[in-house]
Amino acid sequence: MNQMREEVDVLIVGCGVAGLSAAVTARENGLTTLNLERATPDDFGGNSRWTEAYMRMKNDEEISDDFEEHFALNPGFNLDPNVLEAAGGAPSQWPSYVKSHPFPDPEVISTFAGKVPGTIGWLKRFGLSFEPQPIYLLTQNTTRIAAKGGGLAIIETLRAKALEMGGEIAYRTTAVDLIRDDHGRVCGAVVVGPDGLRRSIHARNVILASGGFQGNAEMMTQYIGSKASRIRPVAIGGYYNRGEGIRMALAAGAAPAGEFGSYHAEPVDPRSLQAEAVVFIYPYGILVNTEGKRFTDEAPGTVDAHYDNIARSFAEQPRGLVHVVFDSKVEDIPRWKTSIRSDLPPIQAQTIEELAKKIGVVPHALCETVAVFNAACPVGESAFTPFDLDYRATRGIYPAKSHWSRPIDKGPFYAYPIISSNCFTFGGLKVNTHAQVLSQDGYVIPGLYAAGETVGIYHQVYTGSTSVLRGLVFGRMAAQHIAEQRHADSAVAASR
Numbered sequence: 001m002n003q004m005r006e007e008v009d010v011l012i013v014g015c016g017v018a019g020l021s022a023a024v025t026a027r028e029n030g031l032t033t034l035n036l037e038r039a040t041p042d043d044f045g046g047n048s049r050w051t052e053a054y055m056r057m058k059n060d061e062e063i064s065d066d067f068e069e070h071f072a073l074n075p076g077f078n079l080d081p082n083v084l085e086a087a088g089g090a091p092s093q094w095p096s097y098v099k100s101h102p103f104p105d106p107e108v109i110s111t112f113a114g115k116v117p118g119t120i121g122w123l124k125r126f127g128l129s130f131e132p133q134p135i136y137l138l139t140q141n142t143t144r145i146a147a148k149g150g151g152l153a154i155i156e157t158l159r160a161k162a163l164e165m166g167g168e169i170a171y172r173t174t175a176v177d178l179i180r181d182d183h184g185r186v187c188g189a190v191v192v193g194p195d196g197l198r199r200s201i202h203a204r205n206v207i208l209a210s211g212g213f214q215g216n217a218e219m220m221t222q223y224i225g226s227k228a229s230r231i232r233p234v235a236i237g238g239y240y241n242r243g244e245g246i247r248m249a250l251a252a253g254a255a256p257a258g259e260f261g262s263y264h265a266e267p268v269d270p271r272s273l274q275a276e277a278v279v280f281i282y283p284y285g286i287l288v289n290t291e292g293k294r295f296t297d298e299a300p301g302t303v304d305a306h307y308d309n310i311a312r313s314f315a316e317q318p319r320g321l322v323h324v325v326f327d328s329k330v331e332d333i334p335r336w337k338t339s340i341r342s343d344l345p346p347i348q349a350q351t352i353e354e355l356a357k358k359i360g361v362v363p364h365a366l367c368e369t370v371a372v373f374n375a376a377c378p379v380g381e382s383a384f385t386p387f388d389l390d391y392r393a394t395r396g397i398y399p400a401k402s403h404w405s406r407p408i409d410k411g412p413f414y415a416y417p418i419i420s421s422n423c424f425t426f427g428g429l430k431v432n433t434h435a436q437v438l439s440q441d442g443y444v445i446p447g448l449y450a451a452g453e454t455v456g457i458y459h460q461v462y463t464g465s466t467s468v469l470r471g472l473v474f475g476r477m478a479a480q481h482i483a484e485q486r487h488a489d490s491a492v493a494a495s496r
Contacts, residue, residue, distance in 0.1 A: 014209035016048035018452025018471035020158035027165040029483035050235035051151035054465040060130040076459040099442025100255035111433040139302040186447035212425035212453040213243025230320025234421040235275035258456025260427030265311035268421035269342035280339040285326030289317040292365030299403040314420035346414040374407035428456030435478035449478035
């Protein structure tokens, strides 16, 4: 702590893809930087360290066709038509309640989408490569690429570049409060280092890139509700995301954005020690809770389009625990095991009754559920086509299953336990097209920027494979704007 710089051009709270893209961009523009990282050097990077970094792109120069459309289709529930009508006009003329509204600002989303290819091109200059990568989803409704080496490769490359260029990183250091001058401009932050002491770091600008709040049990309960006790982060990195950045900004008058009561969920095997131990075989079986009852349509469409909502529903079930039950006909599905990232085998039994005992469900309840489901499956209709929607829907039961419905009747039988795991929270801060944080009245809070999970843009259903891009683009966008403002101010001063 004693050697840490006490004044910088840009103080960056966070050291994942968002914070490091900001740091490198700022250093490229001659600005001094300091990144705060609450973890150790070995664990730095938050969620970015663990993600495979899928990106909603056709290739490394083009975004997917549905990139902006998916955001437009998921702006939040029951939007006021007055807000939508006002948002149809010029953004400069929007009333304050529209400028600060939590819905995804179409101008911000359009700017985000437009800057993705250039950001990927920038990363390629540092030796990173992007290409189609094997994915655990057996069916998809969009195009994706990924960084070779995943998020870890991105953050290690950017960290090395930032340090090489003279950027600084303070590990085991957390920002706990913003510093503001008499005019309300953010000009630094109060931080706590490994010695537990508070210190002020002064900065001309602050970028909050400290993630969401999935690692904060109190904030999770505050915003997600009592079911939060049944939800855990998808990877160890999530525990470092405790929401201070969001809280500090809200306390300073920032407008909240995104859906604070929701999160990006994945179906995970709770037994596994490994990160993102997903289980995506459930569209080809049935999902039952600890009472042995079905509770959702397991296959409303392609898994990548629906797993977010389905996985969130697990937390509503008793104990937040469910099981996918399937039979030996799963072998009809080529490469079905790629849909499972758990390192542990499924629970296996020769009969449904025996399987129920092994998974802790009352046998007669599971046997009845399976029998009712089997009777509702279509007979002699369309062929089972596991990689395409086959419209083999159940009849006469609720909830229905829309696709891939086949009787579970060929032993041995299998089950995987699954819980709702939290990739990241949706609630964050409202920003403009420069990544500047906006106030509750829709004006810019001077000196304050946000990037990555700290920015709130998601509602209803996550626009898959855009979160890493959000971090990279908004981090770079914030630093670029700071540099432009700095150069403009210098030009004005020189002309006097």
